[in-house]
Amino acid sequence: MSGSSFDVARIRADFPILHQEVRGRPLVYLDSAATTQKPQAVIDALVHYYTHDNANVHRGVHALSERATQAYEGARERVRRFINARETKEIIFVRGCTEAVNLVAQTYGRSKVGPGDEVLITAMEHHSDIVPWQMLCQQAGATLKVVPVDERGDLRMEQLDALLTERTRILAVTHVSNALGTVNPVREIVKRAHARGVPVLVDGAQALAHFRVDVQELDCDFYAFSGHKMFGPTGIGVLYGKASVLESMPPWQGGGDMILTVTMEKTVYNRLPYRLEAGTPDISGAVGLAAAMDYIDAVGLEGISAHDRELLEYGSRALESVPGLKLLSRGRERSGVLSFIMEDVHAHDVGTILDREGVAIRAGHHCAQPLLSCFGVAATVRASLAMYNTREDIDALVRGLHKVREVFA
Amino acid sequence: MSSELQDLYQEVVLEHGKRPRNFREVEGANRKADGYNPLCGDQLTVTLRMEGDVIKDVGFVGQGCAISRASASLMTGAVKELSRADAERLFELVHKLVTEGPDGVDMEALGKLAVLSGVNAFPSRVKCASLAWHALRAALEGQSSSVSTE
Numbered sequence: 001m002s003g004s005s006f007d008v009a010r011i012r013a014d015f016p017i018l019h020q021e022v023r024g025r026p027l028v029y030l031d032s033a034a035t036t037q038k039p040q041a042v043i044d045a046l047v048h049y050y051t052h053d054n055a056n057v058h059r060g061v062h063a064l065s066e067r068a069t070q071a072y073e074g075a076r077e078r079v080r081r082f083i084n085a086r087e088t089k090e091i092i093f094v095r096g097c098t099e100a101v102n103l104v105a106q107t108y109g110r111s112k113v114g115p116g117d118e119v120l121i122t123a124m125e126h127h128s129d130i131v132p133w134q135m136l137c138q139q140a141g142a143t144l145k146v147v148p149v150d151e152r153g154d155l156r157m158e159q160l161d162a163l164l165t166e167r168t169r170i171l172a173v174t175h176v177s178n179a180l181g182t183v184n185p186v187r188e189i190v191k192r193a194h195a196r197g198v199p200v201l202v203d204g205a206q207a208l209a210h211f212r213v214d215v216q217e218l219d220c221d222f223y224a225f226s227g228h229k230m231f232g233p234t235g236i237g238v239l240y241g242k243a244s245v246l247e248s249m250p251p252w253q254g255g256g257d258m259i260l261t262v263t264m265e266k267t268v269y270n271r272l273p274y275r276l277e278a279g280t281p282d283i284s285g286a287v288g289l290a291a292a293m294d295y296i297d298a299v300g301l302e303g304i305s306a307h308d309r310e311l312l313e314y315g316s317r318a319l320e321s322v323p324g325l326k327l328l329s330r331g332r333e334r335s336g337v338l339s340f341i342m343e344d345v346h347a348h349d350v351g352t353i354l355d356r357e358g359v360a361i362r363a364g365h366h367c368a369q370p371l372l373s374c375f376g377v378a379a380t381v382r383a384s385l386a387m388y389n390t391r392e393d394i395d396a397l398v399r400g401l402h403k404v405r406e407v408f409a
Numbered sequence: 410m411s412s413e414l415q416d417l418y419q420e421v422v423l424e425h426g427k428r429p430r431n432f433r434e435v436e437g438a439n440r441k442a443d444g445y446n447p448l449c450g451d452q453l454t455v456t457l458r459m460e461g462d463v464i465k466d467v468g469f470v471g472q473g474c475a476i477s478r479a480s481a482s483l484m485t486g487a488v489k490e491l492s493r494a495d496a497e498r499l500f501e502l503v504h505k506l507v508t509e510g511p512d513g514v515d516m517e518a519l520g521k522l523a524v525l526s527g528v529n530a531f532p533s534r535v536k537c538a539s540l541a542w543h544a545l546r547a548a549l550e551g552q553s554s555s556v557s558t559e
Contacts, residue, residue, distance in 0.1 A: 023411075344427070346474035348449050349418075352531060356414050365450040378450040378472055407410060407418050408475070 006303030012388050014039040014295075025358030028396045033178050033337055033384030034362055035228045036209055038292075042232060045291035049284045057283055058257055058274075068283055075286035076273070082293045083223065084214040085240055089272040092246070093281050096237035097205040098128040100224030101172070103239055103276065104201055105132040107249040108222075113169045115141035120163055120171040120198070122147040122155055123374055126178050127367040129203045133172060142169070149374055153180040153331040160189065164196045171198050175213070176206035179368040179382065181312070181329045181337025183207075190219050199245060205229050209296070209386060210335045211305045221245050227285060231386075232292035236285025239276070246272050253278035304387045308336055311385050315394045322401045328375055338383045339366075342401070345408045347379040353407060354381075357400040416527030417534070418475065421483075426475030429482035431468040438466075440551065444544030446536050451477055455544040462492050464549075469541055476534050481541030483522050493549050500542050507538045 012018055015037045020027050029037060049071060055064035057072045079091045094100045109132075113119060119133045123146050137144045145163055148156045155173075164171070171193045176183050190200045199221035207213055209230040215223050222245070227236040241249075251258055251269050256279040260268040269275050296304070312329075315338045319325055324343035342350055351363030362382040365372050372378060383397055410418075438456035445452050453471025457464055467489055469481045484503075488496045503522055506514050510529040528538045 348451075348474035348534070348537060349476070352417070352534060353414065356411050364448060369450060372450070378452070403410070407414070408423065 006300070006307055008307065008388065008390055011299060012390075014041065015388050016040055016043070018388060022358045022360070023356050028357075028359040028393045030383040030385065030389065030393060030397060031360045031362050032209070032386035032389075033206060033229070033366075033382065035234065036231045036386050037388065038231055038233070038288075039295050041295045042288050042291045046233065046284050046288045049287045054284070056280055071287050072281065072283045075290035078290035078293050079238055079240075082297070083208075083238075083240060084216050086216065087243055090240055090243050090246065092239040092241065092273050092276045093286055094237045094239050094277075095235055095282070096226040096228070097203060097224045098132075098226075098237075100222075100237055100239035101129055101201065101203065102132045103252050104170075104222050104224070104241075104249075105136040107252045107276075108199075108245065109133075109136040109170065110139065111248075111250055113137075113140040113142045116167060117142040117169045118145050118165060118167045119143070120145045120147065120168050122173050122184070123149045124153075124155065124177045124180070124182065124184070124371050125172065125174055125368070126203065126205070127369070129172050129174060129201075130370065143167075146370075147173075149182075149371065151375075153177070153182045153328065153375075155182075155184055155189075157185065157188070160192055164193060164198055166196075168193075168196065168198045170201060172201040172203065174203040174206070176204075176210070176335050176337075177331070177368070177371065178206050178337070179366040179371050179380065180331060180339050181206075181334040181384075182331030183333040183335050185333075186218055186220065194219065206336060209304075210308050212301045215240050227289040227292065230289075230292055231295060232289040233282075233285045236282045236289050238289075243272065246276065249276070251275055251278075255279050257281075299387060305335075307387060308385060311389055311391070311394065312336070312338065314391055315383065315385070315397075318394050318398050319401075322398060323405060325401065328377075328380055336385050338385075339380045340383075341377055341380050342404065345404055347381045349408070350381045350401070350404050353404045354397070354400040357396065357403060359397055359400045361397070413527065413530045417531055419524045419527060421521065421524045422479040422527075423475060425479035425482040429469075429478045431482065431485035432470060433468040434470055435466045435468045438468075440548040442544045442547035444471075444540045444547070446473075446477070446540050448536060449474070451537070451540060453477065453481055453541060453544060455481070455541060455548050457545075457548050459493075462494075464488050464491055464493070464496060467545075469544070473540065474534075474537050476528065476537040477540045480525060480538045483525070484541045484545060487520060487522055488545065496549060497546065500546055503542055504539060507535050 017037050053067040055068040057069040076088045076091045193200045201222035202220045204225040223240040228234040257274040258278045260270045328339045347363035435456040440457035451473040455469045458466040467485045507528040511526045516523045
């Protein structure tokens with residue numbers, strides 16, 4: 001497969017879970033922003049690892065441990081290549097995007113943020129990129145400041161410079177809004193923050209399944225993401241950090257490979273990346289994530305991005321034809337998400353009726369309550385796309401929405 | 410529409426969802442509690458005016474889906490003039506109905522609330538149907554803090 005020959009039928013054939021009936025209807029999975037489905041190649045990689053190679057890493061002298069270590073460190077190199085980090089030591093395996101943000105808040109943040117300092121986030125953040133910073137601010141006596149969004153769901157970039165002050169110690173921003181699909185101008189944000197000497201963490205959970213991310217090109221200091229939102233397993237994620245920044249961070253959790261030597265008096269910590277990976281890591285998860293990256297590259301991100309754009313456009317038009325439907329995903333640049341509300345029908349009721357049609361969407365606040373309150377709503381219906389979705393999926397959604405209208409006529 | 414959906418969205422439920430009864434703050438209320446469903450962000454507030462041990466007036470305000478609004482509306486109609494003990498007994502009945510289904514539940518004692526029987530086939534909607542009832546119980550217990558369905 002290549003970007004120029006994007007073949008959605010062939011891609012669908014790689015995802016066994018898609019070929020089933022739900023509630024007596026063919027499954028239409030439109031909840032990939034919550035978690036993506038897994039291709040057979042990822043499932044096979046997990047089965048292969050546990051069938052042939054399973055052992056602990058970095059400490060065994062036997063063959064299986066060598067193989068497991070090779071697979072785990074090979075996955076680290078795979079991740080480095082996928083996001084174009086400079087060195088493998090800049091890739092820290094964590095449980096997911098949430099853990100990555102918490103790690104930065106509790107290590108970098110605790111060592112750099114003090115009373116009277118400021119942490120800058122945006123109104124578009126997911127709870128996982130709000131709460132760790134609130135916790136840090138409480139612990140440090142710092143203030144959380146927020147870049148607002150406009151009525152289209154774009155960041156108010158004109159306010160950014162004024163919000164970046166001499167007290168700002170870190171800026172955290174999502175690459176793609178999980179609730180609206182807005183793609184933020186991260187390169188520009190990093191440039192402006194760096195001009196004020198402020199490091200930037202990017203929450204990339206919703207980006208990597210949709211378009212190419214190059215951390216060197218973005219020049220961000222941290223990039224956090226989860227495996228399960230890019231066709232990999234749950235429980236594995238990555239914190240990328242510039243080596244110079246990671247080197248300045250104290251250890252977080254103690255135990256396992258983060259240690260070089262221990263006496264009762266003193267511990268000598270290991271070098272990066274191990275210093276920030278305590279305990280036995282999720283070895284199979286890393287193997288599965290590497291397989292997911294292989295899969296994405298085999299399909300071709302250019303083709304995936306083009307397919308995503310085409311479906312978003314088709315979906316936006318199709319949804320706007322449904323009476324009483326208001327689309328909230330209207331940012332200048334968007335990816336993967338169609339978020340909307342229906343007049344006089346709560347998102348939960350929409351979700352239940354769609355579910356009976358075999359259509360899986362998310363109804364609620366999508367863990368982005370502050371953002372939804374900017375729009376004056378408590379809940380939206382979110383249809384989120386991945387490479388395996390088709391126009392037929394959107395058509396099934398629209399048919400389901402007409403059924404919703406019938407019930408609530 | 411599937412029969413399960415029909416059972417969930419019965420005419421009475423849709424009607425109460427659209428035009429909930431007692432959708433107001435009770436004047437002279439002496440009990441109040443918030444209910445919150447963190448799953449979807451739905452929030453409602455139940456206010457009561459108790460005279461002695463009897464619920465003399467009850468109302469609710471807030472936002473929610475058709476099921477939570479209908480359940481709250483029906484609840485306000487059902488518990489007015491009940492003693493605290495009777496209201497709590499009704500809570501238990503409704504809770505059993507939505508979580509376990511109608512088998513073994515005294516449907517006659519439920520009256521109009523029997524229309525909530527369809528909720529049982531939709532586990533993800535049980536919290537919607539219970540929200541107002543949890544808030545009612547919190548208000549009866551004199552709690553002033555928010556209760557959650559989680």
